[in-house]
Amino acid sequence: MDFALNEEQQQAAEMVRRFAQTEIEPTIGEWDRRQEMSPDVLPRMGELGILGICLPVRYGGQGFDYVTLGLVCEELERVDTTLRVIMSVHMGLCSLTILQWGTEEQKKRFLIPQAQGKEYAGFGLTEPGHGSDAANIRATARREGDTYILNGEKMWISLATKAHNFLVVARTDPNAKPSAGLTAFMITSDMKGVTTGDIHGKLGVRAGSTGWIAMQDVEVPAAYRIGEEGEGFKVAMSALDNGRYTVGAGATGLIRACLEESVAYAKQRETFGVPIAQHQLIQQKLGYMSLWYDTARLLCLRAGWMKNQGLRNTRETSQAKWYATDHSVMAALEAVQIHGAYGFSDEYKVERYLRNSKGAVIYEGTSEIHQLMQAAYALGERTDGKLRCELPAYDTEAWQTE
Amino acid sequence: MRIVVCTKETPDTAAKVEVSADGSVSWGDAPLVINPWDEYAVEEALQLKDRGASGITVLAAGTEVTRDALRHALAMGCDDAVLVDDPTLEQADTLLVSKALAAAVRKVDDVGIVLCGRTTTDGGSGLTPVQIGRWLGWSTLTYVSRVLAVDFAAGKITVERLLEEGRQVVESPLPVVISVVKEINEPRYPSFMGIRKAGKAEIPVWSAADLGLEGVAQVQWGAVSAPVTRDVQCEMITAVSVEEAADRLAEKLIADKVV
Ligand SMILES: Cc1cc2nc3c(=O)[nH]c(=O)nc-3n(C[C@H](O)[C@H](O)[C@H](O)COP(=O)(O)OP(=O)(O)OC[C@H]3O[C@@H](n4cnc5c(N)ncnc54)[C@H](O)[C@@H]3O)c2cc1C
Numbered sequence: 001m002d003f004a005l006n007e008e009q010q011q012a013a014e015m016v017r018r019f020a021q022t023e024i025e026p027t028i029g030e031w032d033r034r035q036e037m038s039p040d041v042l043p044r045m046g047e048l049g050i051l052g053i054c055l056p057v058r059y060g061g062q063g064f065d066y067v068t069l070g071l072v073c074e075e076l077e078r079v080d081t082t083l084r085v086i087m088s089v090h091m092g093l094c095s096l097t098i099l100q101w102g103t104e105e106q107k108k109r110f111l112i113p114q115a116q117g118k119e120y121a122g123f124g125l126t127e128p129g130h131g132s133d134a135a136n137i138r139a140t141a142r143r144e145g146d147t148y149i150l151n152g153e154k155m156w157i158s159l160a161t162k163a164h165n166f167l168v169v170a171r172t173d174p175n176a177k178p179s180a181g182l183t184a185f186m187i188t189s190d191m192k193g194v195t196t197g198d199i200h201g202k203l204g205v206r207a208g209s210t211g212w213i214a215m216q217d218v219e220v221p222a223a224y225r226i227g228e229e230g231e232g233f234k235v236a237m238s239a240l241d242n243g244r245y246t247v248g249a250g251a252t253g254l255i256r257a258c259l260e261e262s263v264a265y266a267k268q269r270e271t272f273g274v275p276i277a278q279h280q281l282i283q284q285k286l287g288y289m290s291l292w293y294d295t296a297r298l299l300c301l302r303a304g305w306m307k308n309q310g311l312r313n314t315r316e317t318s319q320a321k322w323y324a325t326d327h328s329v330m331a332a333l334e335a336v337q338i339h340g341a342y343g344f345s346d347e348y349k350v351e352r353y354l355r356n357s358k359g360a361v362i363y364e365g366t367s368e369i370h371q372l373m374q375a376a377y378a379l380g381e382r383t384d385g386k387l388r389c390e391l392p393a394y395d396t397e398a399w400q401t402e
Numbered sequence: 403m404r405i406v407v408c409t410k411e412t413p414d415t416a417a418k419v420e421v422s423a424d425g426s427v428s429w430g431d432a433p434l435v436i437n438p439w440d441e442y443a444v445e446e447a448l449q450l451k452d453r454g455a456s457g458i459t460v461l462a463a464g465t466e467v468t469r470d471a472l473r474h475a476l477a478m479g480c481d482d483a484v485l486v487d488d489p490t491l492e493q494a495d496t497l498l499v500s501k502a503l504a505a506a507v508r509k510v511d512d513v514g515i516v517l518c519g520r521t522t523t524d525g526g527s528g529l530t531p532v533q534i535g536r537w538l539g540w541s542t543l544t545y546v547s548r549v550l551a552v553d554f555a556a557g558k559i560t561v562e563r564l565l566e567e568g569r570q571v572v573e574s575p576l577p578v579v580i581s582v583v584k585e586i587n588e589p590r591y592p593s594f595m596g597i598r599k600a601g602k603a604e605i606p607v608w609s610a611a612d613l614g615l616e617g618v619a620q621v622q623w624g625a626v627s628a629p630v631t632r633d634v635q636c637e638m639i640t641a642v643s644v645e646e647a648a649d650r651l652a653e654k655l656i657a658d659k660v661v
Contacts, residue, residue, distance in 0.1 A: 007470075008601045011477060015591045049594045062594035347640075400598065 046117020082208030084250030160211030182232030310393025403514030439519025477592030500533030
């Protein structure tokens with residue numbers, strides 16, 4: 001068994017760490033306060049290749065593996081959750097789904113510009129009335145010749161006002177059992193009948209875009225259908241296998257952020273004549289945080305390794321996401337506590353960490369949903385059958401050939 | 403004409419360097435990184451390639467651990483790398499290191515410019531670039547903050563040097579040895595493609611014998627001691643606006659009779 005990262009994985013993570021530290025960190029607090037996304041973030045991430053990190057070079061990507069994707073997410077969320085959210089929807093939920101389920105034409109049309117960072121991508125499953133209960137969504141798609149007509153509203157969509165392309169799920173067969181009547185499509189923000197907007201007043205991820213997509217008689221070419229008719233639920237769930245991986249890896253970075261800021265503060269703040277780091281109750285918090293960090297990281301690395309091997313990882317990814325996000329909330333709470341009143345103000349970063357941590361236990365499967373999934377696996381009530389299209393195993397040769 | 407960048411590895415600047423009683427220096431398990439000053443040299447080499455240089459070779463005298471610094475330079479975009487590694491160089495002083503580097507530069511075809519960082523963050527002598535120039539018999543332009551003009555065909559370069567007294571513009575025929583200051587550019591990050599290529603790159607090792615090199619270090623480190631630490635009080639001045647913070651700082655400086 002080998003726990004070592006290779007040099008390329010380490011250097012890629014280091015490069016992203018430098019980008020986030022030098023270009024984002026100095027001003028992120030201000031963007032967060034303004035509830036706006038810096039206009040430089042997406043273009044810079046595209047330019048540097050981060051938006052195509054684990055996609056094959058022949059599709060415009062950088063040819064790295066799935067483990068590197070996780071490491072990159074950790075580094076991004078070490079600085080701010082909104083950076084990692086971009087990777088979750090653009091890469092995890094949309095681009096990797098096209099890699100897995102898309103036809104060669106669809107890869108040319110969508111995957112290449114997305115990998116190159118020329119087009120940004122989002123994912124629209126949730127609706128105003130249906131989140132956890134995704135099989136019962138209301139949006140509809142009606143086939144007319146070579147097009148589908150889409151109607152409905154998607155809510156809480158990350159990058160709603162920034163993305164060019166969205167993978168959306170709509171109902172094509174109202175008579176089939178709920179999960180069997182859904183179909184996935186790629187739509188573009190410039191299609192007639194597509195309108196989008198941002199939601200303001202969010203608790204966290206304030207330096208990012210979260211919004212809605214309204215679809216009114218949107219004509220979508222049949223060639224933009226991802227997978228077969230009726231396969232939409234499977235497509236969406238496999239998208240979540242990848243999105244959740246990025247969320248878990250990112251939350252790992254958030255735990256690290258809490259730990260690092262807390263250690264620095266605890267060494268410097270004095271009470272009763274000694275640095276607070278010398279009080280055992282503070283040490284206990286730091287001890288737990290470091291345990292949570294390592295555990296979350298190991299769970300995520302296992303999921304990434306399984307993806308590299310081409311092994312089905314729905315259970316392991318769900319576990320990694322559930323554990324890492326729950327513990328990032330706990331770590332952020334402790335970090336604020338260690339900072340005392342200063343942690344309660346936006347003069348220090350930990351209050352932003354706390355607000356940001358709360359989103360990830362809600363999106364991409366609430367913690368309750370993951371708990372139910374894990375229990376179902378444990379009880380033997382849930383097994384994962386083979387999919388028609390599996391996420392391709394990482395193959396250096398195939399990924400890096402120009 | 404080619405460019406050669408000379409580099410080495412140094413402890414990360416964030417590392418806590420400690421000197422023990424017996425004079426040995428350690429920095430815990432902090433990673434070794436490319437000497438930060440050399441990143442500016444690599445960046446300038448990349449920009450000079452855009453201005454007509456034919457290629458970039460990055461060169462280091464060191465040991466196996468030095469490979470990471472070389473790979474970093476390759477990942478930033480240098481074309482090839484060479485490691486000069488020989489047991490006789492283990493305790494080398496700058497004179498010997500510069501001799502080895504100069505000999506290696508001579509082995510590279512058609513070199514127009516040798517670029518170095520101003521100094522290293524560990525040894526900190528700043529002597530190596532000048533000594534390389536002396537061994538090669540080339541002009542040495544130190545503390546360069548801007549390459550104003552370069553003409554590889556005509557073999558001419560004009561640079562601005564950043565000196566304590568001000569700026570100086572000098573012109574020199576090529577080949578030259580240049581040391582750069584950090585005002586010269588903003589080093590790029592290694593690219594992902596660069597990282598992958600660097601990971602696969604073969605880095606040849608040249609020994610003292612390959613370079614026809616002999617000599618022993620003249621300088622020995624007699625004793626190393628840590629600087630005396632001073633207890634400093636740090637007070638953060640905060641205010642809602644920059645102006646207000648500046649006012650408070652000024653008041654404080656006057657009150658404490660600093661100004
Ligand atoms: C910042 C942010 C970004 C988002 N980005 C996207 C995006 O890009 N694309 C997208 O499609 N969606 C996105 N979402 C939506 C997100 O996926 C949903 O909010 C999530 O699935 C939960 O759905 P809901 O909010 O409707 O909650 P509900 O499903 O209404 O759940 C309410 C509560 O009931 C609990 N609950 C529900 N069912 C059960 C059960 N069976 N047993 C026990 N408890 C249960 C839940 O855990 C939760 O606590 C985003 C959300 C946020 C906050």
